Amino acid sequence: MTEDSERVVGIDLGTTNSLVGAVSHAQAKLFTDEAGDDMLPSVVGGGPEGGVLIGRSARNRRLLDPRGTVVSVKRSMGQAVRLHVGQRELSPQQVSALILGALLDRAEAALEARPTRAVITVPALFDDSQRQATRDAGEIAGLSVERLVNEPTAAALSYQSGQEQTVLVYDFGGGTFDVSVLEQDEGLLEVATSRGDTALGGGDIDAALLSWALEQLRGERATVTADLAAMTRLSDAVERAKVALSTRSEVRLYEPFLTGEGARAVHLDIAVRRSDLERIAEPFVARTLRCIDSALRDAPGRTDRGRRGERGLGRHHAAYPLRRGSRRAQR
Amino acid sequence: MTDTHDETPAAHVDVPARLDALVQEVRRQGRAGVAAQAAAESCLEEVQRLAALFRDRPAGDPAPAAAPAVQPWLRALLPALDAVSFSAARADRLRQELARPRWWSAFGSRRRQLEEIVAFLRGTEMLRTQLDAALLELGVRVDRDVGVPVDPSRHRVLEVLAARASQRGRVLEVIRPGYFRGEHCIRETEVRAGAEHDRGL
Numbered sequence: 443m444t445e446d447s448e449r450v451v452g453i454d455l456g457t458t459n460s461l462v463g464a465v466s467h468a469q470a471k472l473f474t475d476e477a478g479d480d481m482l483p484s485v486v487g488g489g490p491e492g493g494v495l496i497g498r499s500a501r502n503r504r505l506l507d508p509r510g511t512v513v514s515v516k517r518s519m520g521q522a523v524r525l526h527v528g529q530r531e532l533s534p535q536q537v538s539a540l541i542l543g544a545l546l547d548r549a550e551a552a553l554e555a556r557p558t559r560a561v562i563t564v565p566a567l568f569d570d571s572q573r574q575a576t577r578d579a580g581e582i583a584g585l586s587v588e589r590l591v592n593e594p595t596a597a598a599l600s601y602q603s604g605q606e607q608t609v610l611v612y613d614f615g616g617g618t619f620d621v622s623v624l625e626q627d628e629g630l631l632e633v634a635t636s637r638g639d640t641a642l643g644g645g646d647i648d649a650a651l652l653s654w655a656l657e658q659l660r661g662e663r664a665t666v667t668a669d670l671a672a673m674t675r676l677s678d679a680v681e682r683a684k685v686a687l688s689t690r691s692e693v694r695l696y697e698p699f700l701t702g703e704g705a706r707a708v709h710l711d712i713a714v715r716r717s718d719l720e721r722i723a724e725p726f727v728a729r730t731l732r733c734i735d736s737a738l739r740d741a742p743g744r745t746d747r748g749r750r751g752e753r754g755l756g757r758h759h760a761a762y763p764l765r766r767g768s769r770r771a772q773r
Numbered sequence: 774m775t776d777t778h779d780e781t782p783a784a785h786v787d788v789p790a791r792l793d794a795l796v797q798e799v800r801r802q803g804r805a806g807v808a809a810q811a812a813a814e815s816c817l818e819e820v821q822r823l824a825a826l827f828r829d830r831p832a833g834d835p836a837p838a839a840a841p842a843v844q845p846w847l848r849a850l851l852p853a854l855d856a857v858s859f860s861a862a863r864a865d866r867l868r869q870e871l872a873r874p875r876w877w878s879a880f881g882s883r884r885r886q887l888e889e890i891v892a893f894l895r896g897t898e899m900l901r902t903q904l905d906a907a908l909l910e911l912g913v914r915v916d917r918d919v920g921v922p923v924d925p926s927r928h929r930v931l932e933v934l935a936a937r938a939s940q941r942g943r944v945l946e947v948i949r950p951g952y953f954r955g956e957h958c959i960r961e962t963e964v965r966a967g968a969e970h971d972r973g974l
Contacts, residue, residue, distance in 0.1 A: 477957045489925070490942065499925035502961055505933045506923060506942065506969055670932055671948040674963060675855060682852070697852070699859040707863065 450559045450588055451549050452596075455538060457516040457578065458616050460484050460499070462545035464553070473548040487511035488528015496544040499648050512537050518571035519579075538579035538616040546583065560585045566592040568621050591702030595631050608634075610737075614730065617643040621733045623741040637737040642729055650722045652680045655695065655712065663702055664710045672701035677711065683714045691716045804972045847913065851952065851960060854904065854915075858950055861901035864894040909953075916951035919944050927951055929961040936967025943967050 454461040459481040460648070463472040472635075487500035488510040495503060504511040510528040518525065518534040525532055527540075528706040550556040564576055573590055580587035594611035601609060606627050613620040622637040624631050653677060658664045666672045677694045678747075686693045697710035817840045870876075871891055880887040905915045916927065921944050923930060931948055952961025 464892060477959070490923070495925055498961075502929040503923065503925040505930045506966060670965075671859075674931060675852075675859075679852065694858070698856045699863050 449557055450561060451557045453545055453560050453562045455562055457485055457514050460541055460545055462549050466636050475550045482544055484511050484541055486527055486537050496540050518712045519575040535575050535578040535582060539582035542579060542583035558586055559588050561589045561591055562587055564590050565597045566594050566633045592633050594633055594735060598624050598631055615643050616645050619643055619730055621737045634741045637733045639733055646726050647723045648681055651684055652677055654722055658712045669701040687716045687719045690721050707709050788825045829875050855949055857904055861898045864897035868894040912954050914953045917947045919947060927961055929963050930966045931963050932965045933968045934965055940967035942969045
């Protein structure tokens with residue numbers, strides 16, 4: 443065993459996407475694939491020749507073989523079920539191990555040695571059987587799982603100050619939302635309470651913004667929704683606009699020849715203001731605030747909001763200016 | 774004939790002054806040499822320091838990353854490239870439609886205007902061809918291949934349709950072109966594919 447393979451890598455084994463990284467010179471660095479993408483879709487499927495596909499290629503082929511493709515395996519962890527991967531039947535641990543193996547391939551390419559030790563993050567609400575299943579997946583992948591770290595704890599570690607404080611972690615992912623209250627005391631971080639909404643995420647805001655963009659097309663809406671190519675382009679444009687509105691107050695969406703032919707051609711040319719996005723996102727943000735209220739109410743021993751030092755933020759969706767404003771208002 | 778070479782230099786040169794000048798020049802050159810040496814040594818130290826940093830990096834520390842295979846500017850251009858592609862595809866279909874004789878008879882005496890429209894549509898198609906060629910010069914290949922087997926490393930299937938036996942598992946239609954730089958996928962070709970199994974076509 444070389445010294446490089448002794449290095450402990452950190453793995454975020456996500457429902458939709460997974461990541462792997464390591465700390466070097468006190469800075470975390472994510473390992474990417476050859477195209478520079480750090481996210482690996484958490485999808486495993488059968489290949490056309492009977493092999494196994496992991497990540498993007500499995501996601502790309504999913505519609506051709508939906509029965510033989512596993513998505514969101516994280517939701518099955520700890521359950522005694524068998525999942526179809528092409529012609530094979532695998533346990534959730536085995537499917538997760540395949541994802542872990544693909545992540546280790548990336549790490550190996552960057553480190554020039556295959557890591558054998560890892561820390562893996564799990565949801566704070568994972569029970570014992572789900573945690574054991576995650577450990578088992580690591581072992582099947584040839585890893586010594588040094589520790590399972592609660593996801594909010596991993597996020598809060600970035601803000602550790604060494605002082606006694608309360609940290610609220612707001613994790614607004616693509617398809618799920620989690621909020622956790624952590625207490626830090628003498629260098630120890632402990633999850634006091636966690637609440638979540640498994641049917642709420644950035645995808646909901648994307649869908650609502652897409653619906654709003656379609657409304658702007660008025661009479662052409664039916665033509666656009668019936669055209670898969672047009673909907674694909676519009677979805678991409680809307681997502682780009684959403685990201686751009688985190689730093690700009692207005693963006694313009696141009697999609698010439700979105701759909702239709704000749705005189706019936708539909709060209710998209712609309713302005714999206716940050717205020718439009720905030721209005722569209724508001725109901726979803728309100729749902730996250732209700733989760734926060736519930737988490738704060740249930741945090742043992744601390745119900746006074748004013749005493750809380752709100753620090754941590756999870757994923758990039760949390761960067762919306764509206765959310766920043768809402769958090770200030772709630773203090 | 775008078776030999777002028779019998780005159781000694783000393784007869785015309787102030788030797789002490791010339792020697793002083795030479796001493797000053799040697800000193801000046803010496804100072805420049807010392808400065809150059811110091812600069813070279815400083816450079817050498819910097820090179821040695823960087824080499825040591827690289828050599829002594831912690832075990833497993835990733836090597837410095839190479840320039841990304843897919844530059845951000847290329848990703849940013851994709852929507853515009855898509856738009857040109859869609860415009861050209863529609864121009865192509867419209868030009869084929871206008872090639873029908875009934876249009877030429879319908880335009881009658883305004884035939885010249887129809888010719889201008891067709892020329893414009895042809896120009897739009899050429900714009901796409903020119904863009905594809907320019908991208909190829911930059912090492913970027915545009916993929917619009919139809920009829921080939923679905924390759925999950927380069928095709929993203931967005932819809933599956935019932936298909937004849939010869940079209941099963943193959944690309945029936947390209948929804949958005951794919952972009953590839955060497956072995957690197959910038960964006961997969963988004964396609965409609967023929968179902969792999971009989972769906973009762």
